[in-house]
Amino acid sequence: MIQFDKVVKRFGDVTVLRELDFHVKPAERVTLIGPSGSGKTTILRLLMTLERVTSGTIEVDGQCLSHMKRGDRMVPADEKHLRQVRKKIGMVFQQFNLFPNMNVLRNITEAPVRALGVPREQAEEKARDLLEMVELSDKALAHPSQLSGGQQQRVAIARALAMEPEVLLLDEVTSALDPELVSGVQSLLRDIARSSNLTLLCVTHEMNFARDISHRVLMFDQGQIVEDGPPEQIFNEPEQQRTRDFLQAVLNA
Amino acid sequence: MMTVNPCSGDLPGVFGETMPFLCQGAAVTLQSAAGGAALAIVIALVVGLMASSPLRTVRGVARVYMEFFRGTSVLVQLFWLFYAMPILTGYQMDKVFAGVLALGLNLGAYGSEVVRGALQAVPPSQREAAIALNFSPLQRMRYVILPQAFVEMIPPMNNLLIELLKATSLLSVITVADLAYEGRLLVNSGSDQLIVFALMLVIYFVFSYAITLVMRFVERRAARMVGRGKPRRRRATAAVEAAR
Numbered sequence: 001m002i003q004f005d006k007v008v009k010r011f012g013d014v015t016v017l018r019e020l021d022f023h024v025k026p027a028e029r030v031t032l033i034g035p036s037g038s039g040k041t042t043i044l045r046l047l048m049t050l051e052r053v054t055s056g057t058i059e060v061d062g063q064c065l066s067h068m069k070r071g072d073r074m075v076p077a078d079e080k081h082l083r084q085v086r087k088k089i090g091m092v093f094q095q096f097n098l099f100p101n102m103n104v105l106r107n108i109t110e111a112p113v114r115a116l117g118v119p120r121e122q123a124e125e126k127a128r129d130l131l132e133m134v135e136l137s138d139k140a141l142a143h144p145s146q147l148s149g150g151q152q153q154r155v156a157i158a159r160a161l162a163m164e165p166e167v168l169l170l171d172e173v174t175s176a177l178d179p180e181l182v183s184g185v186q187s188l189l190r191d192i193a194r195s196s197n198l199t200l201l202c203v204t205h206e207m208n209f210a211r212d213i214s215h216r217v218l219m220f221d222q223g224q225i226v227e228d229g230p231p232e233q234i235f236n237e238p239e240q241q242r243t244r245d246f247l248q249a250v251l252n253a
Numbered sequence: 254m255m256t257v258n259p260c261s262g263d264l265p266g267v268f269g270e271t272m273p274f275l276c277q278g279a280a281v282t283l284q285s286a287a288g289g290a291a292l293a294i295v296i297a298l299v300v301g302l303m304a305s306s307p308l309r310t311v312r313g314v315a316r317v318y319m320e321f322f323r324g325t326s327v328l329v330q331l332f333w334l335f336y337a338m339p340i341l342t343g344y345q346m347d348k349v350f351a352g353v354l355a356l357g358l359n360l361g362a363y364g365s366e367v368v369r370g371a372l373q374a375v376p377p378s379q380r381e382a383a384i385a386l387n388f389s390p391l392q393r394m395r396y397v398i399l400p401q402a403f404v405e406m407i408p409p410m411n412n413l414l415i416e417l418l419k420a421t422s423l424l425s426v427i428t429v430a431d432l433a434y435e436g437r438l439l440v441n442s443g444s445d446q447l448i449v450f451a452l453m454l455v456i457y458f459v460f461s462y463a464i465t466l467v468m469r470f471v472e473r474r475a476a477r478m479v480g481r482g483k484p485r486r487r488r489a490t491a492a493v494e495a496a497r
Contacts, residue, residue: 050381079390086387097382101400101479110396111386143480163386 001026001167001199002047007056009042009223016042018223019056026166029193029200031210031231034220035246040203044169047201048091049082060167061088083115090165094172096152098144098159104131105140108159116163123162130158134188150181154188161192170202174209182206189213207250211235219243267445271452278435279456285352285431286418286460292357293364293417294410300361301368302394315365322362328423331355335427352424360417364410371405372398404475411468415461432456 002024009017016039024030032040045051046058049065058065067074068081077085098107108127112118118126131137134154136147144152153173160168170189174182186209193200193213204210210217210231217234219227219242227240238244260276262269303315322330335351338344346354375398383393425434436453440446 048381048385050384083387083389086384089385091385093378093382093385095378097378099379099382099397099401101397111388114392114396115387115389145480159386 003059027197031214038220090160091169278432288353289356293360296361297364300365304369371402
């Protein structure tokens with residue numbers, strides 16, 4: 001589903017990703033862990049086309065993100081191509097990023113209506129189903145600023161799912177929440193993960209969440225994958241010293 | 254009680270003599286201000302958006318326009334449009350039209366800077382969220398960025414509109430019969446200076462205060478649309494909310 005091939009990303013003189021290769025299968029749930037600055041969030045931002053690779057290629061479902069075919073040459077992707085590949089991908093942000101100029105319902109329906117051309121009634125019906133799933137049916141007409149952080153994040157999750165993505169990117173989705181709101185959002189995501197066949201790519205500092213949501217955990221350091229394996233292996237008997245040090249640091253925090 | 258139309262000349266003494274003329278002038282002032290404002294707002298939006306374009310040449314064109322019209326005086330622009338243009342092109346503009354054009358071009362340049370600044374003040378994360386939801390660049394601007402930037406534009410736009418209203422008095426230099434022109438005419442033909450000048454002061458003030466009232470109303474409406482109850486006390490409200 002997702003294929004990174006020798007991906008390099010530099011910001012000025014800083015190399016964030018160094019020749020990164022990895023592969024994610026359809027419906028696989030992968031968690032990226034590692035110290036901050038190791039490039040995890042950059043991977044999600046590259047996939048969402050919020051950043052462009054410096055070199056290398058990323059493919060989603062066989063389609064290259066940064067380039068497209070014109071004749072038999074590869075040229076940089078234009079907006080039309082980008083919108084085509086973005087259709088498959090959704091993202092939930094650390095800071096929720098709900099639109100303050102729309103109420104909750106509008107936040108969820110606006111993109112399907114405008115970007116996909118779904119009729120408004122149909123989009124609203126779907127939005128109400130999603131709001132029921134995230135247990136916020138009574139907040140449909142509320143304004144984002146009237147919601148708690150946890151509620152805002154649940155709306156943001158509903159908003160991403162309304163676009164029916166095949167891949168969902170979760171970028172530290174509970175890091176900005178008050179501690180008592182974290183578990184609600186996490187259990188919602190666990191339910192979504194188990195009841196759908198979404199391909200999930202998740203950056204988190206919550207190791208317990210990583211353990212029960214993912215099929216596979218990738219340990220990152222300095223723009224490279226240090227260790228790659230199922231959660232039991234990574235958390236119980238990590239092979240690499242870097243992984244052991246990192247886990248020790250976060251689990252004792 | 255009988256109401257007297259202050260513009261009819263039924264008022265006693267010097268007021269009855271001067272008010273009909275001042276009212277005529279005030280109407281011309283209002284017309285030129287309204288025309289100039291309409292043009293300035295359209296220019297501000299278009300050039301402000303151009304100045305925020307990812308394309309360098311488009312930004313460059315906007316930049317040149319903004320710097321040129323901010324950097325030269327309205328009066329000189331007026332002279333060019335009304336006196337110099339006919340010499341160069343043989344086309345003589347109507348004087349009110351030339352006035353509206355000069356005001357619109359000049360205040361439009363200031364307004365573009367306001368629009369550009371307001372667009373830039375919308376957090377980049379809003380744009381990113383809109384990309385993630387697959388909005389096209391145009392839809393991102395139309396449905397996400399502009400509505401949020403709009404609220405930020407209103408207080409500085411209020412200032413500009415008042416500036417524009419007052420700058421209409423420059424049109425009297427090319428003999429547009431506005432409030433300033435009529436006032437000076439009355440004084441020159443022997444009306445009481447103090448009274449005429451005082452009336453002019455009051456009329457300008459009433460107009461500019463009306464602009465402020467309208468803009469405050471628009472601001473409150475816009476603020477409510479982006480979920481801020483009281484825009485001027487935004488921080489205090491947030492703090493109260495957090496303390497609950």
